[in-house]
Amino acid sequence: xxxxxxxxxxxxxxxxxxxxxxxxxxxx
Numbered sequence: 001x002x003x004x005x006x007x008x009x010x011x012x013x014x015x016x017x018x019x020x021x022x023x024x025x026x027x028x
Contacts, residue, residue: 003027 004026018028
């Protein structure tokens with residue numbers, strides 16, 4: 001399992017990136 005830290009997660013790109021990483025079995 002890989003961890004990812006996303007800054008600006010409330011923004012459009014950040015929120016979609018978070019959803020994508022969660023789908024790829026990342027811990028966000």
